Amino acid sequence: MPTSLRRSPPLRFGQAQSIGAAATAALIVLVATSVLVGSENRQFRSQERATVLSKLSTVRAKLEGYINSQLLLAESLAAYVAANPQVTQAEFARMGTVLLEKNSGIRSVNLAKNSVISHIYPLRGNELALGLNLVAKPEQRAAVERAIQQKRSTIAGPVKLVQGGVAFINRTPAFVVDQPGLNSSPTYWGLASVVVDEMAIYEAADLPKVSQQLALTIRGKDGLGERGDVFWGQAQVFQQDPVLVEVAIPNGTWQLAATPRSGWRDRSPIAGVIWLLGGALSIGVGAVVWKLMGEPTRLQRAVDQATVELQTALQDLRQEMDNRQQVEAALSNSQLALTKTQAELEIAHRLHKMLLPPKSELAAIEPLEIASFTAAAAEVSGDYYDVICQGDHIKIGIGDVAGHGLESGLLMLMIQMAARTLLAACEHNSARFLNTINRAIYENLQRMNLHKHATLALLDYQGGRLCLTGQHEEVIVVRSSGTIERFDTMDLGFPIGIEPDIAHWVQKATLELKTGDVVVLYTDGITEAQGDRQMAYGVERLCWVTCQQRDRPASEIVAAIVADLRSHLNQQQPEDDMTLLVLKQR
Structure with a gap:
């Protein structure tokens, strides 16, 4: 009897085809999982930066609010000097009593006629500052000359005071008109200054509390922005891809930088879970495809349907990621606006109660x-x-x-x-x-x-x-x-x-x-x-x-x-x- 023909080669080819199709389907699922994990990591990093930015914006709003409230005091002094250039120490002391009565963060107020401190309140504890020539002090000369030349208020500091301690100094130049109404140009009289304790400004913005949560650094001494020295925190924070925020102060800026205390995290906490689920799904999809390959007709229909469904799923996934990015961006902007508004209302409410x-x-x-x-x-x-x-x-x-x-x-x-x-x-x-x-x-x-x-x-x-x-x-x-x-x-x-x-x-x-x-x-x-x-x-x-x-x-x-x-x-x-x-x- 003749030997019958063997069908082994076609069978082996079908098996190889089934294995290849199963591996391809599993690989597609793993690629989709990789895309999803990458998107989740990016969203996590974006949300982490938005959280830091929200806290940093609150600090900025509180700093600007406190500094602007002290600016009004310095401008009040300058306006009074412009109207009363012959002001005596006794008159200045009466006015200083009113200004310091409800502003506990102010160390002293002073007038510097021709840039030499001539009036000061309180005098006790500040005797060493009387007669101080501000232009002759190298660490204060630049800020003083900038205020005089630009005829605008400036924030100097932090400054080490000759009478001891460290403070920020809000200086406003005072100009007087010798003959009002005759179009005569104003003459420089001197400077009106409000000396604010360094820690009063920091505590008004909750810097000690926020620094427990963030690695927070401030630079821009004397209002020089990114060109100024660091006066709060560690300088290396600026080399760690920080969130940056500008604080507007009179005639200058400070620059705030912050990162999480533990540093930036590259992976989302749920990235491992997504990979685990994606791996399990890829195994399941591969097994189903391998089983269906045994029936070519059913397999073709199943593959076509699976391909359509997979493409639809990928499109839905991309659309969902796009929508999520838009929603999170809108949420971040709304949160920043709400934080700033709440800080403004808190400052205004505090001012109203003080009055x-x-x-x-x-x-x-x-x-x-x-x-x-x-x-x-x-x-x-x-x-x-x-x-x-x-x-x-x-x-x-x-x-x-x-x-x-x-x-x-x-x-x-x-x-x-x-x-x-x-x-x-x-x-x-x-x-x-x-x-x-x-x-x-x-x-x-x-x-x-x-x-x-x-x-x-x-x-x-x-x-x-x-x-x-x-x-x-x-x-x-x-x-x-x-x-x-x-x-x-x-x-x-x-x-x-x-x-x-x-x-x-x-x-x-x-x-x-x-x-x-x-x-x-x-x-x-x-x-x-x-x-x-x-x-x-x-x-x-x-x-x-x-x-x-x-x-x-x-x-x-x-x-x-x-x-x-x-x-x-x-x-x-x-x-x-x-x-x-x-x-x-x-």
Whole structure:
């Protein structure tokens, strides 16, 4: 019998083809896994840098906010010197007391006539600085000359002080005009400086706390940016691919660099899990393909379908990665914007609280009982009030700054500092007082390119007589007999910060107070507060409640008005800031 033909070669060829197809399918899965792992690692590194950038942006916002608040103090000193070039040490000491009262981070303030320190407060502990020629100090000469030549404020430091310690110095050049109005050019008088303790700036930005989480370094001594020396952290951080952020300071910049404390990680924590799942999937796909290769027809259909599904899966994967990148980029930008806004609101809220006179200070005023209430419609109030007592003369201010937030908080600070500085300089003429405040605020707003304004009324009390100046809401007077008098302030002034000179608008009105008479000052958030019936609280209701409570102490009158106002609101959220001030003649 003839020997039958063997079919071994075709069988071996089919087996080799099955193995090759299975290996190819497994390889495709592994390649897709590799692409996915690479994408995950890139996204992880991007997210890690975004987290560092978010923390670094918060530090930058806090640094800029604190430095700008101290800049206003130096500019206030320079503006005062420009108006009073013959200022004495005693006058400067009175003004220095006001400036340092609520700014614990300030070591001292000084004036350097012709760049030689001539006035300083406090003098004790700073005697060695008197007579110091700033231009003659090599480590300070460049910053001083830059401030004079450019006629702009500069931040010098950190500087090792001759009296001991290390500090940052905010210097503003002061120029005086010998003959105003004759187009004469200003003459350099000297420098006004605010010396801020080094650690006060660092702690205001939470640098010690953040440095526990990040390897954080700052360079740019004297505002020289990346050309300046390192003064916080280790210089080698700049060689470790750090996140970089610029801090804008007066007439210069600092550069912040940061990396994670443990360094950058190249691999995502879940990369190993992805590889494990991808390996298992490649084995499973290879086994299925190898099994299907035993049936050519079914295999062809299965391969075609698997190829389509794999291509679809790869396209979906690429689309998902693109969408994920876009979402994470948008999330990162939103997080940075939110962090900056929160830092600004925190600074503005702190400034607003610093401006309000404490209850102990109001209780110490003997001729009058004074009580107050203030509530913000948002995180930061745009209302302002202050009570300043100087001997038997009491200066009371109330105003409403347009808008809310950091810019409104800075405008409030400028008004408060200007008022306290003028009073410390013994300026009691109400018309000049209000016009000087307006001129200083107008010039600062123009320089800062801010479109803000405020209403402001000033009340001068002395010996039972109250003198009103400035434009604000009505002043309500309830006599002890129950008679109600309302004084319109629209013709007594003009909004602050709109015109450079408001002297011809400023008028005054005078009224006499007897024992038991009550004076009510308020912002429009009180009278325009709307309840659930969309009806305003109104001046008439405010007058009626005050009249009914006139025989009670000032603090109880305020409590009664606030209780009636909340009853009117009926748990509705007020749409505007509310401030109430009640004065009662003892």
